[in-house]
Amino acid sequence: MERNSSRDTTALEEPKDQASLEDSSSGPDSGQVHDSSRRKFLVNSGYVLGTLAVGGVISSLFGCAKDGEDNADSSAPADDNKEAAAPNYNRALMYFTQAQFRIVEAATERIFPEDESGPGAKKLGVAFFIDHQLAGDWGFNGRDYMNPPFFAGEKEQGYQGRLKRRELFDIGLRELDNYSQTTHGKGFAELEPDQQDAALKAFETEEVKLTTISAGSFFKMLRSATLEGVYSDPLYGGNLNMEGWRMRNYPGSQMSYLNIIEKDFTKIEPSSLQAHLASH
Amino acid sequence: MAKTLPKTDVVIVGVGWAGGIIASELTKSGLNVVGLERGKERKTEDYYMVHDELRYSMRYEMMQDLSKETITFRSNENIRALPMRQYGSFLLGDGLGGSGVHWNGQTYRFLPYDFQMRSMTTERYGKNKIPEGMTIRDWGITYDELEPYYDKFEKMAGISGEENPLGGKRSNPYPTPPMKKTPSMQMFAEATKKLNLNPYMMPAANLSENYTNPDGVARAACQYCGYCERYGCEYGAKADPVVTVIPVANKTGKFQIRTHSNVRRILHKGGKATGVMYIDVTTGEEIIQPADIVVVTSYVFNNVRLLLMSELGKPYDPASGQGVIGANYAYQVIKGSAVGFFEEKQFNNFAGAGSLGISIDDYNGDNFDHSNLNFLHGGVIALSQTGARPIQNNPVPSGTAAWGAEFKKKSLHYANRTLSIGAQGSSMAFKHHFLDLDPTYKDAFGDPLMRITFDFEDQDRELAKFLAERCSEIMKEMGASHVDYLKELGPYEIMTYQSTHNTGGVIMGAEPGTSAINNFSQMWDADNVFVVGASSFPQNAGYNPTGTVGALAYRAAEGILKYREKGGLLV
Structure with a gap:
């Protein structure tokens, strides 16, 4: 559950331009709504107490893996630990001529x-x-x-x-x-x-x-x-950088909507399965 | 040469809701039970990556592999039945927990009228009200007799809800309070009250709050993540057999689950079952499991198919109307709905839960006068918010292009500006709607596929139109800028998803001859065989079936224990 706050705000506030689209920037799930809902969920259910500790271990493991395409973020502002952006290896053909x-x-x-x-x-x-x-x-x-x-x-x-x-x-x-x-x-x-x-x-x-x-x-x-x-x-190669979801205000994979379910329309920055895997 | 195992007290064919409930009740009472499940094992941890619409909704991750087994379908007896080669109209479950894992959790009780439909219809409207060829029947059990078992199922699953003002009498309130009310549900509540209708919160197996059931099973509250139907629940918040009854059975040490075990025959001699023959699908080995009692709890189609292949019970003959196994196949009329487009308002359509919704029963059962209507029964009407996932939900007003610039613009615009009100129209039994063995197509073992002969009738066309009009009235009252609704129900087709509420084929009744089982789900023709599931419905109600299947399973478990003591037919 520990998260890099600078990455969070980046994903939230950076308008996505053409370049970030092509380069598939990383999208750690983020946003006030999401964070507080997850915290609330933990309190509510007591369900993840065991998983919490484990989650920390897993997330640090995934945090180290830098060769995945979604970890490469050329559009984000300079980051101290930043490595060279990897190419998107998914962009090759398996079937078509x-x-x-x-x-x-x-x-x-x-x-x-x-x-x-x-x-x-x-x-x-x-x-x-x-x-x-x-x-x-x-x-x-x-x-x-x-x-x-x-x-x-x-x-x-x-x-x-x-x-x-x-x-x-x-x-x-x-x-x-x-x-x-x-x-x-x-x-x-x-x-x-x-x-x-x-x-x-x-x-x-x-x-x-x-x-x-x-x-x-x-x-x-x-x-x-x-x-x-x-x-x-x-993860399947389309919906690049979640722009398909973003256009229609679909938040992708979120752990909980408990705190907005009774409310009027709320815009939430989308999150992917990649972020879910990396954050637990 | 088949290998024969030591005999057990009870063998269960298919470990979903019905099989899980019966296993849990019987093992708690000390019986040794073997559960044979053709699919794989399942657990909550499997759903870590579950928010994946492509994998689960579009590629049917949780469903039966059709390359191994499917059904065949024809609209009537003059047409050659052909296999359902890809999924469409309904989705067949597979694996531990069966369809009970990928359901939405809408857990209604049937109306008192449903159980006595033939006699109550005749009583109120005269027997000419029931058209020629319609074979609706009483169940041989009343709502009041089944009520304690509904109560048991609801407590086990932790159903969240409030009393249905037009439903049967309840002995207890729901074990947990209703789910949360979204703005669109609030609008539905206000609109229906203005129209003098009786809204109530949809009974939900999603859990409105943390809950510990009478068996001591504790589960966490629903997070409204929007991934229920076609998905497993990563929180265990949605009640399913794997997180409720199966662990209880396991804890007794008397339940042995064998997954990857596909039962092909019930073995029997002189009107009594002696056990079952199954294949270990990982090795191909044929195995015989002898048992004192055989309980058949697979999905509707395989309950019927297994009996027909085993030559147990009298097969239905549509020409004479004689025989029972395969008779009274019914479905549901789901297309009578309305879609509303709101220019001024956006909703959190992406959020939701499988049974987050609000319903009315004013047009269900015989809660309204049918004297001047050309159909019987009706259906529950509901606005639900199950999570509008983006591949499958791209509503646009009628007349909009299906692709290109206009489609893109409108589908993005309306993604969170659309609401829909749906009706679950009931489905009546007819003499010429039935299930039998296909003469041509086979499954992976060389056994015949189930063949469905079914089409919509005038009854269904009238009902769908009526319900769509009611849905549209409510939607207009809710203030939609534009409302689209069904104007005419076409023929039944197998390609469009409608409902996985198939029913009948091994129906329940008060006497043999017109029914296959008594009200303990015990076969009239073989008293140590119990066939449990929606296969026992003589016709289908205007609700989701699971609550009733659960209640019947609790009653069957009681019957099996009684039978174990005294033997013989229980009714």
Whole structure:
């Protein structure tokens, strides 16, 4: 529970600019609300007395580990113990080709574009998020029932295809690019934003007819994966620096809302699982 | 060749709420109990990293692995049933504590009308009120008879709440006071009072204050962290079997839990069970556990499936209406709700608890006159604040684009400016809604999957519309700038999450022939087999089922002890 107060105030008061976004500054959970609520919780329940002592040990251990990306904070004011900012090692590809990655980056940015309220999917790292997801269980439909026989079902019976998500992405992205080549003579990533919107719309409404997969279902999957990348914990590679959460005043992972639950809307600086692990 | 273990007094199939309660009650009375649980062990420390919407809500961390086992579904008998390949409509639990770990904790008692629905409906409206093909039944037990068991469950779990002004009579107040009231709940209270309705705080298993239960189990108060449904509780504040009844059973030294043990058959001879056959899923070994008494306490689908695969009880035949195992499958009508958008006000929507809410029962059961309505029953209407996590909650007013600049702008704007009022519409049983074994699709062991034949009926369409209109009236009274509500209920589909309140298939009743079990959950056809869970509901009420499942489990435990002494059918 011992915390570095200078880091706390930094995270609270520093407005996040472009640079801090790219460099993924550290975000120890912070704020008056949070602190006092946690203290109050300890008093209330007596639950964590044992954990408190242990928490101190664990937090000092994690405090020493300096190679994690989230410990690197190039935007924060100079700090006596500061080491050189580490690169974000999460920013590499596990599944997509570069060409696929560029299409996904462009398409997700149209689904969740940058505007005056904050960054879009591209800056938030959504394409990296989707890439990483496709490389694992989700991409292989590891926990879905994929046994034959396969029959085309009624709409109410849900997905009945034999293709896995990574295969659906391969086909969907290729078709999106084909469609762009046919209509504009350029790849999807090279189109103007409004042309990209029109292409995505043609998929969404199934104006585009594909033989192997449904263009509409592919778009739906792309849209929901985009929102997952915007709003999941930054540990998965999207929601960079919690900017997705910050834009909608979602506080992320907080231990307690006991002291605001009866109150009117209260703005709370977000906190991530990384901070939770490091602070206990 | 299966390995046969030494005989035990009682073997329990599935260690969730029902299995945990029964294990705790029986071991306290000195019986030796073996609990077979197909999933893994669980403990509070598992949830250190639980505030992870992607992992728990979107990737279904706590749920049954569908690659190994799922269900198949068809809307009617003329369609080929196909497997539910991905999660949608409902979520199947897995592991120690079962669905009792990832629930929200909304712990209602059913209304007296629910238990005597057929006779009370006939009495008030005449028997022509019940449409052709609707097979609603009385339970063979009344609310008053079940009341002491509700009381027991509530004390064990530490339910927080206040008396429902339109509910059945209570012998005791709730063991802990209601949860805290948020500004939006306050608004709901004021609006419903203005409309001459009867609001009361939602009964909650989240614990409004620190609590020690009659078994001596102490738990800490809820912190309103906003991660309940689909999550385990990192504080142990939300009552679940792992933090309440299972430790009590363990302490007796008479409870042996075997996780990773998937029961495939109940073994029986001459109308009596002799034990169960299960697979140790870590080794693939077949094991026989002989027992004097077999208690089936898995989720609805596996309770039914296990009986059908074991050829125990008479399978339901929808053509003749004869037979009982698989009959009266019911669900819930959850889409009759309203969403309100508030331009002038923001709320702490991110904070909450699974059963933090406020409810009315003015449109539930037969609390309102149905003479001029084309449906029976109703549902509880509630405003709850469970924590609007950002991947799954992006409400925008109807007509807004689903993606792009407009969607982003509006979804950010309304994230904390939206409230919703939901109704849990009841679900009636029909002759042609049932569960049986799928002829084509198999699980990882080669056993047939459960097949669901179900669709919404006129009853459900009328009910959903009615409830949505009531929700919308309240939302308008609360001062929303814009209200969207359901105008028409489409067909039942398996893709959208609706409710994990599936019921029926092994129903309770006053006599064999139209029911599978008596009011101690004892099988009419095999007196040493008890089948406990929402599988025993003849039709589904307009509430969450867990409080009633808990009460039935306490009653079943009492029945098992009685049976152990005297033998024979208890009713």
